[in-house]
Amino acid sequence: MATLQAIKYDDTGKLEILDQLQLPESCTYISIENVEDAWQAIRQMKVRGAPAIAIVGCLSLAVELKKPSVAFQSKGELHTFVKQRMDHLVTSRPTAVNMQLAAEACTKLSTRLTAEDSTDLEAARRAITKHLEATLANDVADNHAIGDHGARDILQKRNKDKLRIMTHCNTGSLATAGYGTALGIVRSLHKSGNVDRVYCTETRPYNQGSRLTAFELVYEKIPSTLICDNMAAAAMKQFGIDAVVVGADRVAANGDTANKIGTYQLAVLAKSHQILFYVAAPFSSIDFDIANGAAIPIEERPHGEMTHTGSVRTAAAGIDCWNPGFDVTPAELITGGIVTERGVFPAHQLVR
Numbered sequence: 556m557a558t559l560q561a562i563k564y565d566d567t568g569k570l571e572i573l574d575q576l577q578l579p580e581s582c583t584y585i586s587i588e589n590v591e592d593a594w595q596a597i598r599q600m601k602v603r604g605a606p607a608i609a610i611v612g613c614l615s616l617a618v619e620l621k622k623p624s625v626a627f628q629s630k631g632e633l634h635t636f637v638k639q640r641m642d643h644l645v646t647s648r649p650t651a652v653n654m655q656l657a658a659e660a661c662t663k664l665s666t667r668l669t670a671e672d673s674t675d676l677e678a679a680r681r682a683i684t685k686h687l688e689a690t691l692a693n694d695v696a697d698n699h700a701i702g703d704h705g706a707r708d709i710l711q712k713r714n715k716d717k718l719r720i721m722t723h724c725n726t727g728s729l730a731t732a733g734y735g736t737a738l739g740i741v742r743s744l745h746k747s748g749n750v751d752r753v754y755c756t757e758t759r760p761y762n763q764g765s766r767l768t769a770f771e772l773v774y775e776k777i778p779s780t781l782i783c784d785n786m787a788a789a790a791m792k793q794f795g796i797d798a799v800v801v802g803a804d805r806v807a808a809n810g811d812t813a814n815k816i817g818t819y820q821l822a823v824l825a826k827s828h829q830i831l832f833y834v835a836a837p838f839s840s841i842d843f844d845i846a847n848g849a850a851i852p853i854e855e856r857p858h859g860e861m862t863h864t865g866s867v868r869t870a871a872a873g874i875d876c877w878n879p880g881f882d883v884t885p886a887e888l889i890t891g892g893i894v895t896e897r898g899v900f901p902a903h904q905l906v907r
């Protein structure tokens with residue numbers, strides 16, 4: 556049965572993820588029993604999307620902390636366990652900042668509780684577990700705010716009732732805890748009757764667009780058209796796109812943004828067609844500790860993602876490949892602004 560719930564978690568500490576490598580053909584949930592299961596699922600992109608990665612990582616540690624078999628002799632031992640698990644999760648995928656920031660927040664809480672004489676071991680364990688579990692609900696609330704802020708801004712700037720939106724990769728319920736970031740803007744526009752049509756790019760080589768975003772748009776009955784990545788310029792020219800909305804994996808302090816490979820070229824094309832270009836992301840995706848996009852680590856993915864479709868080889872054997880998972884869009888090309896749950900900000904005017 557079709558579903559858009561990427562993450563299932565209950566208060567018994569049962570965690571399951573929708574295996575996104577099997578979408579759209581099959582909606583199969585797999586159990587995540589511990590942090591290592593989460594690390595492997597994130598690395599293999601069974602779950603992906605900057606916010607979803609951080610949420611599954613955090614919940615996988617909550618699963619471990621809720622197990623009676625996982626015992627500690629002191630708060631110091633608990634802290635060492637928490638820090639080691641969080642540091643490990645950060646290594647699963649380097650570009651998205653969300654897991655790194657979630658790890659820093661959790662480790663900071665654990666450090667404080669360890670130093671607090673008035674907090675005993677079990678109270679510290681419960682507080683850390685509650686903090687980790689809260690990531691799920693917080694994300695959904697943020698996404699609705701992002702969706703509404705972005706929809707309002709586009710409608711105001713384009714001053715028309717029915718909009719044509721282009722989007723790249725997957726930034727919906729399958730990349731978050733629900734609703735989505737850039738696709739959250741599409742959902743908010745659809746809810747208010749302001750969508751004429753959405754054009755989603757295939758987003759090779761993992762095909763987040765054709766496999767995941769198209770799945771979400773059909774599920775929500777939003778009028779949509781799938782295009783190949785190399786059709787973007789022609790589509791902008793032919794269909795009169797009003798705005799391009801994309802997600803973000805990490806935004807630098809100056810507004811430069813790392814996102815799925817192919818985002819930069821869409822921003823260049825949008826500029827040349829005088830089309831508004833928006834980045835949508837939770838404020839926590841802004842990494843104020845890096846000055847500009849040059850410092851954002853870009854993940855290289857396995858070449859097999861390019862040379863094969865499933866088990867079938869589609870590229871000549873022996874050809875060298877370059878498979879960066881992301882590229883960096885300069886702030887000056889993000890002409891619509893950066894849409895967060897706090898509002899829409901000009902890319903050059905981000906303040907901590």
Ligand SMILES: CSC[C@H]1O[C@H](OP(=O)(O)O)[C@H](O)[C@@H]1O
Binds near residue numbers: 724726727804880
């Ligand atoms: C809601 S932001 C999702 C963000 O993550 C995607 O990358 P991946 O599918 O490799 O995890 C893409 O960059 C999206 O914009």
